[in-house]
Amino acid sequence: MTMPKNLAPETYVAQGMHRPDPISGDLIPSIQPSTTFARDENYQLIDAEHSYARDENPSFVTAERMLAHLEGGEEALLFASGMAAAGAVIQSLKPGDHVVIPKVMYWGLRNWMVDFCKRWRIELDQFDLADPDDLVRTMQAGKTALVWIETPCNPTWDLIDIETAAELAHGAGARLAIDSTVSTPVLTRPIEHGADIVMHSATKYLNGHGDVVAGALVTANNDDFWAEIHKTRAEAGAIPGAFEAWLLQRGMRTLFLRVVHASQSALAIAQHFENHPRLEAVLYPGLESHPGHDIAKKQMSAGFGGMLSLRVRGGAKRALEVARKCEVFIRATSLGGVESLIEHRYSIEGKRSPIPEDLLRLSIGIESVDDLIADLEQALS
Numbered sequence: 001m002t003m004p005k006n007l008a009p010e011t012y013v014a015q016g017m018h019r020p021d022p023i024s025g026d027l028i029p030s031i032q033p034s035t036t037f038a039r040d041e042n043y044q045l046i047d048a049e050h051s052y053a054r055d056e057n058p059s060f061v062t063a064e065r066m067l068a069h070l071e072g073g074e075e076a077l078l079f080a081s082g083m084a085a086a087g088a089v090i091q092s093l094k095p096g097d098h099v100v101i102p103k104v105m106y107w108g109l110r111n112w113m114v115d116f117c118k119r120w121r122i123e124l125d126q127f128d129l130a131d132p133d134d135l136v137r138t139m140q141a142g143k144t145a146l147v148w149i150e151t152p153c154n155p156t157w158d159l160i161d162i163e164t165a166a167e168l169a170h171g172a173g174a175r176l177a178i179d180s181t182v183s184t185p186v187l188t189r190p191i192e193h194g195a196d197i198v199m200h201s202a203t204k205y206l207n208g209h210g211d212v213v214a215g216a217l218v219t220a221n222n223d224d225f226w227a228e229i230h231k232t233r234a235e236a237g238a239i240p241g242a243f244e245a246w247l248l249q250r251g252m253r254t255l256f257l258r259v260v261h262a263s264q265s266a267l268a269i270a271q272h273f274e275n276h277p278r279l280e281a282v283l284y285p286g287l288e289s290h291p292g293h294d295i296a297k298k299q300m301s302a303g304f305g306g307m308l309s310l311r312v313r314g315g316a317k318r319a320l321e322v323a324r325k326c327e328v329f330i331r332a333t334s335l336g337g338v339e340s341l342i343e344h345r346y347s348i349e350g351k352r353s354p355i356p357e358d359l360l361r362l363s364i365g366i367e368s369v370d371d372l373i374a375d376l377e378q379a380l381s
């Protein structure tokens with residue numbers, strides 16, 4: 001029994017793209033913990049797709065199928081973390097290749113890429129998001145193999161026009177890869193805008209419950225580069241456990257509800273605090289005052305995401321005081337869970353960080369938005 005065609009993405013995801021098993025009648029896919037898979041008397045694999053769990057694992061199939069479908073890609077692969085997923089893309093490049101990344105993006109990945117590319121003899125340049133021509137200046141036609149972007153960019157939520165970036169990358173003979181962790185396929189489907197590879201820290205919204213570290217890649221085309229990435233996963237072995245993959249497909253079933261709710265609350269919070277006297281600025285792509293608002297409207301639908309940042313008047317000391325006074329927001333790193341988090345990014349990233357010292361990053365969960373607003377009001381007072 002297969003699911004009918006042409007259903008809405010929410011429907012496929014809510015049912016996990018899974019039909020009841022004809023033998024057991026189960027509604028939920030099973031976890032397959034086996035590390036190895038048997039052969040018959042003729043030494044043929046009983047299931048031709050499964051030989052050893054590092055190469056392929058039946059427990060990954062549901063989440064991978066759901067994600068490939070949601071992103072409109074040909075295939076998806078799960079990884080042990082978002083960093084492992086991004087790492088597999090970079091490790092599939094060759095020494096001598098040229099890579100372009102934004103100056104503002106998830107700092108852990110940027111630092112790793114800068115360091116790894118130096119050791120791997122991959123040339124890496126960073127472009128300034130604020131200057132649209134800088135991406136053009138940074139690229140080297142015929143040499144740039146990969147343009148890596150993240151949009152909205154963590155934690156300023158600046159926007160990059162995916163369609164323009166894809167045209168520029170393809171014009172130079174490069175692929176476009178995008179970290180779409182913050183948007184999720186509920187809000188943006190980068191492949192429809194020309195991206196070649198979509199990456200997720202599945203630790204965040206895809207799983208959404210703060211209890212799984214995982215990553216994922218989706219490809220627009222099942223081409224040679226994808227085969228190299230697949231080989232990197234199988235051989236370097238950065239795979240999630242069977243139970244984590246199962247938890248991930250369970251978390252993804254409520255993805256639409258969670259992301260739409262968080263986006264509505266984030267917009268309400270951004271609008272409420274936009275001209276607050278104790279704040280320098282509210283950074284949120286859903287606000288008309290945000291420099292990336294027009295791009296956001298073009299490539300985000302169903303909301304502008306659950307992430308926003310507040311720049312607090314009075315610098316780092318005052319920002320930390322606001323974080324300290326929060327009673328509903330929890331002081332913790334990470335994002336995309338059902339509980340709202342507040343974080344002083346500069347304290348985490350340190351002196352090398354381009355992030356303003358007065359910035360507090362908020363990850364909005366699914367609590368009552370009135371409680372969240374009241375908590376921030378009392379913390380700012």
Ligand SMILES: Cc1ncc(COP(=O)(O)O)c(C=O)c1O
Pocket residue numbers: 081082083084106108109150154179181182200201202203204213214215334335
């Ligand atoms: C936007 C973004 N990309 C990638 C990552 C790395 O993902 P993971 O922690 O799953 O390795 C993070 C983690 O915070 C992130 O926020």
